[in-house]
Amino acid sequence: MEEFAxxxxxxxxxxxxxxxxxxxxxxxxxxxxxxxxxxxxFWGTLMRPEFYDREYNNDFAAWCHHSLHDNRLAERxxxxxxxxxxxxxALRQELIEIIDERLDETEVTLAARADQxxxxxxxxxxxxxxxxxxxxPQELVTALPQMSVGSIFYHFIDARRREPIGVDxxxxxxxxxxxxxxxxxxxxxxxxxxxESLFVLRTRLARAFKQYFRPPGKxxxxxxxxxxx
Amino acid sequence: MTGSAHPTTLLERYATHAGPDAVEQLKxxxxxxxxLRVVHVNSTRQGGGVAEILEKLVPLMQDLGLEASWExxxxxxxxxxxxxxxxxxxxxxxxxxxxxxxxxxxxxxRANAERLRPVLEEADVVFIHDPQPAPLMGLCPHRRGKxxxxxxxxxxxxxxxxxxxxxQFINGYDASVFSLAEFAQPMPHPVFxxxxxxxxxxxxxxxxxSEEVRKVxxxxxxxxxxxxxxxxxxxxxFKDPVGVIRAYKLATSFVPxxxxxLAGGRAADDPEGDLVLKEVxxxxxxDPDIHILSASHYSDRVINALQTGAxxxxxxxxREGFGLTVTEAMWKGKPVIGGNxxxxxxxxxxxxxxxxxxxxxxxxxxxxxxxxxxxxxxQIGRNARELVRRNFLITRxxxxxxxLMVTLIHGAGDRIELA
Numbered sequence: 001m002e003e004f005a006x007x008x009x010x011x012x013x014x015x016x017x018x019x020x021x022x023x024x025x026x027x028x029x030x031x032x033x034x035x036x037x038x039x040x041x042f043w044g045t046l047m048r049p050e051f052y053d054r055e056y057n058n059d060f061a062a063w064c065h066h067s068l069h070d071n072r073l074a075e076r077x078x079x080x081x082x083x084x085x086x087x088x089x090a091l092r093q094e095l096i097e098i099i100d101e102r103l104d105e106t107e108v109t110l111a112a113r114a115d116q117x118x119x120x121x122x123x124x125x126x127x128x129x130x131x132x133x134x135x136x137p138q139e140l141v142t143a144l145p146q147m148s149v150g151s152i153f154y155h156f157i158d159a160r161r162r163e164p165i166g167v168d169x170x171x172x173x174x175x176x177x178x179x180x181x182x183x184x185x186x187x188x189x190x191x192x193x194x195x196e197s198l199f200v201l202r203t204r205l206a207r208a209f210k211q212y213f214r215p216p217g218k219x220x221x222x223x224x225x226x227x228x229x
Numbered sequence: 230m231t232g233s234a235h236p237t238t239l240l241e242r243y244a245t246h247a248g249p250d251a252v253e254q255l256k257x258x259x260x261x262x263x264x265l266r267v268v269h270v271n272s273t274r275q276g277g278g279v280a281e282i283l284e285k286l287v288p289l290m291q292d293l294g295l296e297a298s299w300e301x302x303x304x305x306x307x308x309x310x311x312x313x314x315x316x317x318x319x320x321x322x323x324x325x326x327x328x329x330x331x332x333x334x335x336x337x338x339r340a341n342a343e344r345l346r347p348v349l350e351e352a353d354v355v356f357i358h359d360p361q362p363a364p365l366m367g368l369c370p371h372r373r374g375k376x377x378x379x380x381x382x383x384x385x386x387x388x389x390x391x392x393x394x395x396x397q398f399i400n401g402y403d404a405s406v407f408s409l410a411e412f413a414q415p416m417p418h419p420v421f422x423x424x425x426x427x428x429x430x431x432x433x434x435x436x437x438x439s440e441e442v443r444k445v446x447x448x449x450x451x452x453x454x455x456x457x458x459x460x461x462x463x464x465x466x467f468k469d470p471v472g473v474i475r476a477y478k479l480a481t482s483f484v485p486x487x488x489x490x491l492a493g494g495r496a497a498d499d500p501e502g503d504l505v506l507k508e509v510x511x512x513x514x515x516d517p518d519i520h521i522l523s524a525s526h527y528s529d530r531v532i533n534a535l536q537t538g539a540x541x542x543x544x545x546x547x548r549e550g551f552g553l554t555v556t557e558a559m560w561k562g563k564p565v566i567g568g569n570x571x572x573x574x575x576x577x578x579x580x581x582x583x584x585x586x587x588x589x590x591x592x593x594x595x596x597x598x599x600x601x602x603x604x605x606x607x608q609i610g611r612n613a614r615e616l617v618r619r620n621f622l623i624t625r626x627x628x629x630x631x632x633l634m635v636t637l638i639h640g641a642g643d644r645i646e647l648a
Binding site for chain 2: 149
């Protein structure tokens with residue numbers, strides 16, 4: 001089995017100079033915006049300052065809630081899982097359809113305050129190799145707590161879009177060992193990547209590996225219960 | 230090794246605050262930039278937020294193996310009068326800058342270009358901070374590196390004639406950097422976003438002994454045994470000091486022992502400051518529990534002591550840049566009640582790291598809530614400090630500068646894989 005190469009990443013955020021004040025403007029800009037913006041407002045948001053219990057998994061839903069005060073639309077946008085779409089174009093179409101549907105339903109023009117515009121931004125991801133290699137999954141028990149949050153983003157979040165199978169790098173690697181680590185993969189699959197900071201995700205992942213590799217009889221059924229950041 | 234028991238290098242000292250993983254990440258990223266000649270240029274070696282950041286950012290870049298240096302342009306009185314007008318105009322004030330001051334601005338830049346040209350033309354990356362040295366790029370025709378204009382000002386609503394004049398010097402840069410998307414102007418080059426940060430090792434942010442804090446409070450006649458509200462900011466309408474007094478007065482009906490401290494230096498070139506101070510004094514109406522500290526200057530250590538001694542910090546701005554006073558108070562473990570504007574929104578999350586408010590009434594309600602639930606002051610304060618530790622220390626800003634340089638050097642594309 002190939003070694004696990006620990007990589008790290010950092011994001012450079014770029015303002016593209018376009019912004020929306022109304023829902024209609026948001027929809028119109030979404031039609032032709034750089035796909036990197038869609039990536040940034042879904043995935044890049046996890047690399048931004050946030051507190052742990054996130055309300056919404058993407059910036060579009062958060063803006064509809066906080067600035068347009070349209071909870072119905074915010075909820076619909078919040079359930080969009082970007083990993084369900086083959087590419088960013090398909091994700092873009094889904095967003096436009098949800099907004100169009102809402103525009104059809106509403107008669108009033110929803111607008112944000114002038115100082116609460118939706119500013120479209122995109123990000124450039126810079127990936128670099130830490131030159132750390134792991135030969136066996138058990139090594140992740142000690143490696144995970146030492147990883148930077150950039151590594152967690154790269155392997156646990158970015159991987160879902162990067163790899164055709166749509167799963168994180170940890171599970172992809174474990175699957176390569178055959179069915180042996182299936183229960184661990186199932187535990188990892190239950191860690192929702194969208195609602196917590198990368199720091200808490202790191203704690204949850206580390207705990208999942210630690211519990212799995214404990215001597216038999218000491219494992220707990222579920223990882224991640226009662227995690228604190 | 231990072232994070233050792235007795236840190237010796239500057240980087241190791243920061244690892245004790247930001248965490249060894251954050252410093253290790255900086256080393257990994259910087260390894261790809263080793264030997265890169267990076268020059269920062271601004272207009273002052275001391276005083277002001279830009280110099281404060283460069284004082285630490287440049288040695289940190291050197292520690293990471295970059296050949297970083299910091300150059301300061303030399304100017305005349307007229308030059309600085311001109312750039313002060315630029316500063317005010319770019320923040321929206323309608324100002325006409327006389328032609329002769331503009332000529333002086335250009336002449337000073339030409340003179341500095343003569344002196345700095347060899348260093349600047351040889352550099353791999355040049356960061357020009359704010360408008361003062363902006364024309365230098367056009368005066369270095371044989372430059373070989375990338376030039377970045379770092380704007381520390383809120384440019385969202387500039388006085389157009391002044392911006393049109395300055396834009397001619399900036400358009401040709403390879404990139405610009407702004408603190409927030411809201412502050413940026415459209416540019417013909419990429420506009421990067423890098424929020425500012427605080428330095429945990431500075432006098433303003435170092436932990437102080439309780440004796441020192443109490444002495445400072447005593448010196449100003451503030452009783453440390455009674456609850457203290459504090460707002461640190463210039464006497465400026467945008468900081469809404471009169472609104473803060475109203476919030477305090479609304480809250481005192483429920484918490485009669487409350488004290489309010491308004492600490493704000495006055496800039497010599499800010500005539501509005503005196504006007505606002507008069508309004509503040511009138512609103513305070515000789516209340517002995519309102520302490521208005523209005524000397525022209527307070528040391529960083531005194532401000533630190535006031536922030537450390539406060540129970541709750543307010544920054545009830547109506548319009549704000551990033552709001553680094555919010556970050557400083559949060560770093561000291563204080564819950565902050567801030568105006569719902571600018572960069573304050575990036576820092577305060579209701580009930581978790583502080584509170585965002587839109588009115589004095591909203592501020593009063595949050596003051597009462599916190600003073601009635603005293604354990605929440607500690608909980609929110611701890612969260613606030615952690616948010617700053619993870620996101621708003623200078624190490625994060627340094628990482629973003631390194632990432633920006635990698636991005637510029639490796640060209641376009643959404644994904645850069647470094648070997």
